[in-house]
Amino acid sequence: MRDLVLKNRSYRRFYQEVDIKLETLKELVDLARLSASARNAQPFKYILSCEPRRNSLIFPHLAWARYIRGWPGPCERERPSAYIIILGDTEISRSFDCDHGIAAQSIMLGATEQGLGGCIIASIEKEGLRKSLEIPPRYEILLVLALGKPKETVVIEKVGDSGDIKYWRDSEGVHHVPKRPLDGIIIG
Ligand SMILES: Cc1cc2nc3c(=O)[nH]c(=O)nc-3n(C[C@H](O)[C@H](O)[C@H](O)COP(=O)(O)O)c2cc1C
Numbered sequence: 001m002r003d004l005v006l007k008n009r010s011y012r013r014f015y016q017e018v019d020i021k022l023e024t025l026k027e028l029v030d031l032a033r034l035s036a037s038a039r040n041a042q043p044f045k046y047i048l049s050c051e052p053r054r055n056s057l058i059f060p061h062l063a064w065a066r067y068i069r070g071w072p073g074p075c076e077r078e079r080p081s082a083y084i085i086i087l088g089d090t091e092i093s094r095s096f097d098c099d100h101g102i103a104a105q106s107i108m109l110g111a112t113e114q115g116l117g118g119c120i121i122a123s124i125e126k127e128g129l130r131k132s133l134e135i136p137p138r139y140e141i142l143l144v145l146a147l148g149k150p151k152e153t154v155v156i157e158k159v160g161d162s163g164d165i166k167y168w169r170d171s172e173g174v175h176h177v178p179k180r181p182l183d184g185i186i187i188g
Helices: 002-007 020-034 053-060 099-113 127-134
Strands: 046-051 082-089 117-121 139-148 155-159 175-179
Touching: 002 099, 020 046, 020 082, 020 099, 046 053, 046 099, 046 117, 053 082, 053 127, 082 099, 099 117, 127 139
Parallel strands: 155 175
Antiparallel strands: 046 082, 082 139, 117 139
């Protein structure tokens, strides 16, 4: 479990030419389906995308790596091969608690286990995405999970004395993610 969690980093650059099959996306959603849900309401619906034309309708509505100044997100050829969009069905529930985070993590861990990787994205230009994919108003757009074969190295660092938690990219393109130390987060 620890190895899987360590490997399950946020990746934002991919071998775009490596396809992800629709069947694989369905298997990943099945992991979310089987996960915990407040009141067991299971209020989510999913949109799957794994072909270039549909992917190109999703990509422009996402914001990537806000701490990396001046980087507009992955270039063509390094973009995700697939997406899973998590929607809240407002006819089932009006509030989604933290369920979409749990669903997202199940999917990302499953993807990692399959040698894939990706990024949970909440910075979404929602009305644009809704129009592009003709998503009915009944569904609240909650998260977009970008998936692909990772093409970047991500390493974990310890948060330093400055307390700065911003991730950064070095001159070799390696992505560094500071994490707070264990003895700093257990307070009692
Ligand atoms: C709820 C949530 C929303 C996020 N939204 C974005 C996003 O909009 N864009 C992005 O590039 N990364 C996003 N991330 C990824 C975080 O930036 C990433 O988890 C963080 O930098 C730590 O890196 P790690 O996942 O490798 O531990 C999001 C992560 C979570 C959990």
